[in-house]
Amino acid sequence: MTDGKSSDSSQELDPGATKAVPMSVLRRAIGAAAMGNAVEWFDYGAYAYLTTHIAKSLFPSGSDAVFFTLVGFAISFLIRPIGGLFWGPLGDRIGRKRVLAMTIILMASSTVLVGCIPSYASIGIWAPVILYLLRIIQGFSAGGEYGGAATFMAEYAPDKRRGFFGSFLEVGTLTGFVGANAIALLLVSVLSDGQMASWGWRVEFFVAAPLGLIGMYLRNKMEDTPVFQELEAKQEEEKEDPVGVYKDLVTTYRRPILTLFGLVIALNVVDYTFLTFTPTYLQGSLKMSENDALLVPLFGQIVMACLLPFFGRLSDKIGRRPMWLFSCAALFVFVVPLYMLIGTGLTGAIIGFALVGILFAPQLATISATFPAMFPTIVRFAGVAIGYNVATSAFGGTAPSVTDWLITKTGSDLMPAYYMMGACLLGLVGAYFLIETKGESLRGTQIPGTEEAHDEQKELAKQAAGVD
Numbered sequence: 001m002t003d004g005k006s007s008d009s010s011q012e013l014d015p016g017a018t019k020a021v022p023m024s025v026l027r028r029a030i031g032a033a034a035m036g037n038a039v040e041w042f043d044y045g046a047y048a049y050l051t052t053h054i055a056k057s058l059f060p061s062g063s064d065a066v067f068f069t070l071v072g073f074a075i076s077f078l079i080r081p082i083g084g085l086f087w088g089p090l091g092d093r094i095g096r097k098r099v100l101a102m103t104i105i106l107m108a109s110s111t112v113l114v115g116c117i118p119s120y121a122s123i124g125i126w127a128p129v130i131l132y133l134l135r136i137i138q139g140f141s142a143g144g145e146y147g148g149a150a151t152f153m154a155e156y157a158p159d160k161r162r163g164f165f166g167s168f169l170e171v172g173t174l175t176g177f178v179g180a181n182a183i184a185l186l187l188v189s190v191l192s193d194g195q196m197a198s199w200g201w202r203v204e205f206f207v208a209a210p211l212g213l214i215g216m217y218l219r220n221k222m223e224d225t226p227v228f229q230e231l232e233a234k235q236e237e238e239k240e241d242p243v244g245v246y247k248d249l250v251t252t253y254r255r256p257i258l259t260l261f262g263l264v265i266a267l268n269v270v271d272y273t274f275l276t277f278t279p280t281y282l283q284g285s286l287k288m289s290e291n292d293a294l295l296v297p298l299f300g301q302i303v304m305a306c307l308l309p310f311f312g313r314l315s316d317k318i319g320r321r322p323m324w325l326f327s328c329a330a331l332f333v334f335v336v337p338l339y340m341l342i343g344t345g346l347t348g349a350i351i352g353f354a355l356v357g358i359l360f361a362p363q364l365a366t367i368s369a370t371f372p373a374m375f376p377t378i379v380r381f382a383g384v385a386i387g388y389n390v391a392t393s394a395f396g397g398t399a400p401s402v403t404d405w406l407i408t409k410t411g412s413d414l415m416p417a418y419y420m421m422g423a424c425l426l427g428l429v430g431a432y433f434l435i436e437t438k439g440e441s442l443r444g445t446q447i448p449g450t451e452e453a454h455d456e457q458k459e460l461a462k463q464a465a466g467v468d
Contacts, residue, residue: 025223029156030165032218033149033368034172036104039211040145041173043111043138045180046204047073048276048400049294052283053201057119058127066280070401072131073276076139077397080389083143088385091144095224096152096381099144101216106141108212110134115205119198139397147371147385154372155228155380160316160439166368167312173364174305177275178298180204185294228377249383255433256374256447260387262430263370266328267363268396269423273416274356275301277400282342282349284404285413292346300353304361311365319438320370323362324431328424330359335424339417363427373437373448380442395423 047054051073055065091099114134120127149169157165183204191200249257275297282293315323334355341352375383399419406415435449443460446453 026156026158026165028218029222030153030168032215032222033100033153033156034168034175035211035215035218036100036107036145037149037169037172038176038179039104039111039208039215040107040142041176042180042211043107043114043176043205043208044073044276045177046111046184046208047114049181049184049279050201050204051280052290053196054131056197057201058117058131059120066284067401067404068128070280070404072128072135074397074401075132076135076142077393079136079139080143080393080397081386083140084147084382084385084387084389085143086140087144088147088382091148091151091381091385092377092379095228096148096155097219097222097224099381100148100152101219103141103145103148104212104215104219107138107145108208108215110137110141111205111208111212115202143389144385147388148381150368151372151381151384153368155226155377155442157369159441161313162373163312163315163320163366163369163438164309165312167308167365169368170308170364171305174301174308178301178305179207181294181298181301183207185291185298188290188294249379249386253375253379253383253447256383256435257387259430259433260371260374260384261391262426263324263363263434264388264391265395266423266427266430267367268392269399270331270360270363270420272396272399273403273420274353274360277403277416278353280400280404281407281416285407286343286349288346288349292349296342296346296349296353299350300357303354304357304364307358307361308365311362312369315362315366315369316438319436320366320373321431321434321436323366324370324434325428327359327362328427328431331356332421332424332428334359335420336414336417339414343413370434370437373440373442374435376445376447376453377442378445 051066051069054072055069059065059068087099087103114131117127117130117134150166153166153169154162187200187203188196278297279290279293282288282296283290288296311323338352338356341355342349371384371388372380403416403419406419407413412418435447437449440448440453441457442448444453444456446456
């Protein structure tokens with residue numbers, strides 16, 4: 001196996017490249033994957049941006065209401081590893097498409113039901129109990145959604161343009177965030193506080209219904225990925241049982257799992273502290289109005305969404321590893337000064353948020369090109385789903401409540417930046433050991449980018465040419 005700085009010799013191995021698909025099919029695959037991701041993150045954005053209103057409606061009044069609402073945000077992440085353990089091996093056995101069709105329905109329906117929960121004044125303690133139960137269902141479905149969508153996207157994309165096409169999965173993520181943000185901003189602009197607390201916040205969650213139906217339709221119209229279909233044809237009778245998959249992930253694939261942990265911790269601490277916690281942070285710590293607090297991330301997210309394809313294309317040229325090393329290092333150096341700028345007022349907050357977003361974008365743009373390529377096809381869905389969700393559960397979904405607690409305990413408004421710095425150190429370690437996979441084929445049974453994978457690609461090319 002190669003070291004973390006794998007060679008580029010694979011760039012000459014085009015004969016083993018993943019079979020190209022028609023551009024029309026590729027566009028539909030991108031739309032199907034990105035739409036599901038948009039639905040998932042629309043929910044998380046809606047919950048984060050309307051935290052204070054959910055707290056007023058579904059929890060008893062008091063200073064801890066917002067904190068317990070953020071606990072509801074974290075709960076869905078704590079359950080995600082269980083979803084990953086269930087959906088990941090299933091996706092490697094029955095296909096990516098079938099699992100993704102099921103997860104989007106679970107996510108969309110539970111999101112709609114959140115908007116139907118009676119208020120605390122009506123049903124008392126059952127209001128937060130039902131909220132937490134629905135968040136558990138959302139976390140369970142999300143445990144298969146993200147890893148599956150990234151795998152689906154990566155296996156459909158051409159090997160040498162995986163970064164560019166894969167970046168559109170995260171365009172879907174930010175589209176979900178921007179949509180949730182824009183609707184929340186519209187609602188708080190036209191409705192009174194009383195209207196928002198009683199029924200206004202619910203409107204946003206109902207929007208998930210049509211989004212989910214569109215996403216399910218797009219996914220049902222797609223065939224499974226060419227890479228999975230090739231493996232399925234070869235191993236129709238040899239598919240590994242889930243217990244065997246779990247054993248392989250902690251033995252044979254221990255290194256990519258640990259590397260993935262480091263990258264995901266950096267990614268999601270920044271993601272959830274920066275993208276989802278910002279409106280609550282701006283209102284609570286910096287005493288900004290709700291309208292301004294929602295306006296700040298809206299502009300920055302639009303900037304990021306426009307830049308993601310550029311960074312994805314760049315990663316196809318220079319590699320994924322340099323992108324991650326740069327992003328983690330730049331955030332470590334600049335995130336504290338930028339948070340100080342955010343604290344200077346509305347203009348400073350808009351500029352500071354956008355600059356943090358630009359430094360973060362190289363990570364976000366390359367997720368679906370980087371993570372699925374760390375595992376071979378036989379355990380790819382499971383490896384990404386389980387590894388991603390374990391790290392996300394521990395460090396991602398808990399980030400808003402942890403940073404809120406740290407601010408309360410220390411009195412420092414810079415705690416979100418310090419927390420991101422610590423996560424980015426772990427990200428740098430993960431990026432150092434990351435095997436470079438730009439241009440690599442995802443076919444075969446070996447970890448892409450390794451010497452074993454290169455040898456296997458040569459054998460696949462010989463078989464395709466009919467050479468003994």
